[in-house]
Amino acid sequence: MNRLTQSMVLVLLGGAVLRITTVSTTYLNYVKPGFRPFLIAAGVVVVALGVIGLVQEWRGSTEPGDHDDHDDHDDHDGHDHAHAPRVAWLLTLPVFAIFLVAPPALGAFSARSEEAPARPVAAAESYDTLSAGQVNEMTIGEFVGRAWGEADSLAGRQVRLTGFSVPSAKKKDRWYLARIQIACCAADGVALKVAVLDAEMPPENTWVEVVGTWKRPPSGELEPGTVAPELNVTSITPIPQPVEPYE
Amino acid sequence: MSERVEVGTSQEVPPSEWGRRQPLGSFSPWVFVLVLGLLLLGRLVFTPYLTAPALQAWATIFVAICVQALPFLAFGVLLSAAITAFVPASFWTRALPRRPFLAVPVAGAAGAVLPGCECASVPVASGLMSRGVTPAAALAFLLASPAINPVVVVATVVAFPGEPMMAVARFGASLAVAVVAGWVWLRFGRADWLRIPSRPVGDGPRWRSFVEAMRHDFLHAGGFLVVGGATAATMNVVVPRSWLESVAGIPVVSVLTLALLAVILSICSEADAFVAASMTAFSPTAKLAFLVVGPMVDLKLIALQTGTFGRRFAARFIPLTFVLAVVVSMAAGEVLL
DSSP, X not given: OOHXXXXXXXXXXXXXXHIIIIIOSGGGGXXXXXXXXXXXXXXXXXXXXXXXXXXXXXXXXXXXXXXXXXXGGGGSXXXXXXXXXXXXGGGHHHHXXXXXIOOOOOOHHHHHTOOSOOOOTTOOSSOXXXXXXXXXXXXXXXXXXXXXXXXXXXXXXXXXXXXXXXXXXXXXXXXXXEEEEOSSBGGGOEEEEEEEESSOOOXXXXXXXXXXXXXXXXXXXXXTTTSOOEEEEEEXXXXXXXXXXXX | OHHHHHHHHHOOSOOOHHHHHHXXXXXXXXXXXXXXXXXXXXXHHTGGGOOOHHHHHHHHHHHHHHHHHHHHHHHHHHHHHHHHHHSOHHHHHHHSOSSHHHHHXXXXXXXXXXXXXXXXXXXXXXXXXXXXXXXXXXXXXXXXHHHHSHHHHHHHHHHSTTOHHHHHHHHHHHHHHHHHHHHHHHHHOOGGGSOOOOOOOSSSOHHHHHHHHHHHHHHHHHHHHHHHHHHHHHHHHHSOTHHHHHHTTSHHHHHHHHHHHHHHHOOOTXXXXXXXXXXXXXXXXXXXXXXXXXXXXXXXXHHHHHHHHOHHHHHHXXXXXXXXXXXXXXXXXXXXX
């Protein structure tokens, strides 16, 4: 790989990162919103490295120590210090993935492959009291956290949850409202699930808003991390996928 | 390949090494144009077919790992290049104790200063080595830094509310593993196992060698990062999590399982505490092993270390680190948790 190509690969990669962070919100499919400034900074740095290289190449101002001659030596263990080895070509792979597959946010496929319900990350020690008269909007993480920790706070309260539909892998007529919770990037995502009762399942992986009340399990309290809490549903509204697909 | 054959037949004088280079040099921009063409064409032709859920989940995780690591890698490369270009070698001989035996723990503890994840620490460690820091000390820094820096410690405290000992145990165990691994390398390691990247320094203005070092490191480490990301994404999609539950109750097996899972998942050290906390079925010791092993050995790091320091180094150092990390976390778990 010579300098010209290296520079072009850098511009391509940096450009792809800038594209998903500045002109669109695609990056939210991969990382937490807080990453945006760092991603933009990194994208700018990478593009700048590439552009500097291109300018140098354009001017032909290759320094005396320009080691183009050694380009081919890095196949084996021998390591070339002034040049990127062929492995740098792999940097185009994420660009291919971004443009060709256009990976969507993790959805039903990932939630289904984990049958055992996950514990929400950092469930708060205590939650606010819910109002009795109106519908309480909350994240699935909070709902699961309450159901496993402070179940009484949910009794008789109407809640509105947002998520996508996932069929149960084991029981035929059971389905879940699920949402992936990430701490940093999609690789650490865990699927949070609430079993939906008294309602037909919409097509798999449909985003819906669900209003309902928590159903007390026959055994009283649930052991955290064992069974998904259940919700008696009064209404289901299909919605477009939220801009921020993860909790 | 065909390129070389062609050149071979067309040469008249026995060529020097340099003669052979020219065609390949002008060859790779065309490959790049081909890549670009494929991208444009592929977007029109293939994209409608690339919709299998498993492929999409794989691609999402793969892109997520690469995208998430990019700022850390860029930061690490920047720091490493700054170390080579702007910090004189004499600084390190003054900053670190003269005797390597003492330099190892000092360098390990210094890891607490660099707020990054493991992707940043590999280029920084290689930059340190190329500036004359004892390899064992740089390695202690490499292992300690992603696990004991303030960002990671705070994340661990937040992820385990009401269990402050988890963060303490993680800090202590990680530092211990890093220092012991450094000492073992100092005592038994051989210089020819480790490929220390030497940097061309001196000629030309400083900013120029800075940009050169950054560019080289980024392309190099970035390529290997992609290898690690692709492997980790594959494991993430292919390995079912359900079998984890079945071993959660068995003492030693559960620790080993989570240690292996940390290697496979390659989660950024700043996020792994949250994942560990979500695995409620496992014992605290097993979770500790997950947190200690993850920042020191994972697929991403194996690829990065192999690429940076060479295969012979990786084949020895990575198993050493893994065994040490598991043993130390078991001991720490026994005492502290």
